[in-house]
Amino acid sequence: MTKREREQLLELATRRKTSRIFLKTPINLNDVYYCLKVAIQAPSGANKQPWRFLLIDEPAEKDKIRSACEQQEKRFHEKVKRNLKRWFTAKGIDYKKPFLSEAPFLLAVFSDQRMPYATESTWLSIGYLLLALEEKSISSLTYTPSYAQEVKKVFEAPKEYKLEAILPIGLSNDRKPKEKRRPLKHSLYRNSWGAH
Amino acid sequence: MTKREREQLLELATRRKTSRIFLKTPINLNDVYYCLKVAIQAPSGANKQPWRFLLIDEPAEKDKIRSACEQQEKRFHEKVKRNLKRWFTAKGIDYKKPFLSEAPFLLAVFSDQRMPYATESTWLSIGYLLLALEEKSISSLTYTPSYAQEVKKVFEAPKEYKLEAILPIGLSNDRKPKEKRRPLKHSLYRNSWGAH
Numbered sequence: 158m159t160k161r162e163r164e165q166l167l168e169l170a171t172r173r174k175t176s177r178i179f180l181k182t183p184i185n186l187n188d189v190y191y192c193l194k195v196a197i198q199a200p201s202g203a204n205k206q207p208w209r210f211l212l213i214d215e216p217a218e219k220d221k222i223r224s225a226c227e228q229q230e231k232r233f234h235e236k237v238k239r240n241l242k243r244w245f246t247a248k249g250i251d252y253k254k255p256f257l258s259e260a261p262f263l264l265a266v267f268s269d270q271r272m273p274y275a276t277e278s279t280w281l282s283i284g285y286l287l288l289a290l291e292e293k294s295i296s297s298l299t300y301t302p303s304y305a306q307e308v309k310k311v312f313e314a315p316k317e318y319k320l321e322a323i324l325p326i327g328l329s330n331d332r333k334p335k336e337k338r339r340p341l342k343h344s345l346y347r348n349s350w351g352a353h
Numbered sequence: 354m355t356k357r358e359r360e361q362l363l364e365l366a367t368r369r370k371t372s373r374i375f376l377k378t379p380i381n382l383n384d385v386y387y388c389l390k391v392a393i394q395a396p397s398g399a400n401k402q403p404w405r406f407l408l409i410d411e412p413a414e415k416d417k418i419r420s421a422c423e424q425q426e427k428r429f430h431e432k433v434k435r436n437l438k439r440w441f442t443a444k445g446i447d448y449k450k451p452f453l454s455e456a457p458f459l460l461a462v463f464s465d466q467r468m469p470y471a472t473e474s475t476w477l478s479i480g481y482l483l484l485a486l487e488e489k490s491i492s493s494l495t496y497t498p499s500y501a502q503e504v505k506k507v508f509e510a511p512k513e514y515k516l517e518a519i520l521p522i523g524l525s526n527d528r529k530p531k532e533k534r535r536p537l538k539h540s541l542y543r544n545s546w547g548a549h
Contacts, residue, residue: 167387170394173394198363203440210541210542276473280473280476314546315546321473338394338402346406
């Protein structure tokens with residue numbers, strides 16, 4: 158293998174950025190399946206594969222989900238503390254979630270809380286998923302609804318399943334550049350805490 | 354881009370398997386840095402990048418960690434219920450964790466619990482990390498110590514940081530095949546819970 162082929166992941170991971178604005182343009186369902194096939198190859202606690210993916214493309218269903226989310230986000234934004242409110246304002250984030258009706262697909266991700274490390278394993282698989290989406294030039298947002306257990310009711314999922322995230326997926330119309338990452342040395346220590 | 358280039362992630366994700374037995378052979382530190390550079394490109398709650406990675410290669414330090422883990426694993430295995438005990442026996446898993454002293458590197462992963470979705474974001478970044486390791490043909494295990502908050506003391510990390518996992522990383526000497534994954538349809542529903 159050439160060096161170029163062996164360092165594609167850094168290119169993919171660096172290029173992948175969060176999108177909050179989506180084109181309504183449809184995307185290929187088989188590409189979405191491809192990405193989910195990647196996701197379910199992730200390891201999980203005792204290999205229990207606790208993730209469940211609910212893929213939604215019916216417009217009426219998406220509208221219901223958006224409305225359930227916005228109802229809870231309104232509650233959240235009314236209560237939010239001043240510092241966080243300032244951050245939201247700077248980012249242009251409020252209770253409205255148009256991406257939930259505009260993106261061609263929503264992917265609601267659940268974890269079976271009866272399984273060991275269900276949440277951890279499911280988020281690890283979301284990591285796999287995001288890189289596969291990027292490989293297919295599909296954009297996404299790992300939206301974590303406020304009061305997720307209230308929002309969950311709209312899906313009529315069994316009580317053992319926790320709603321972890323709702324990912325709008327599709328083609329991006331978000332011109333914002335990727336949020337900056339700190340240099341590696343900020344997050345990495347050698348042999349003892351705080352040492353470099 | 355050719356089709357082959359655009360579907361490398363499924364190859365990587367499918368090939369990547371958990372290893373519990375490692376060669377003592379050193380691996381290239383720059384390869385490990387490469388993988389961590391991939392990991393820190395992951396998205397995180399409010400882009401707070403709550404992950405901290407502690408990379409350990411000093412043998413004395415690895416021995417201390419192994420001993421701290423095995424002490425807690427003993428407690429855990431003494432209390433474990435019959436069903437789980439049977440599963441552990443079938444997998445050849447007991448309280449002994451030789452991989453913690455044998456793998457050339459241990460990577461202890463922490464999350465800053467003051468940050469939103471710290472655990473979720475950190476596990477998403479572990480997903481990025483595992484695929485990058487596989488790209489470099491480096492094997493790993495996402496070992497989640499029993500009584501992690503007890504084990505954490507060995508690292509002398511501040512109280513706000515949760516120990517999420519300790520990953521031995523190196524070259525595999527584990528001949529076991531990858532654990533099977535269920536077909537995608539088991540984990541995927543369309544438009545409503547349980548529907549295909």
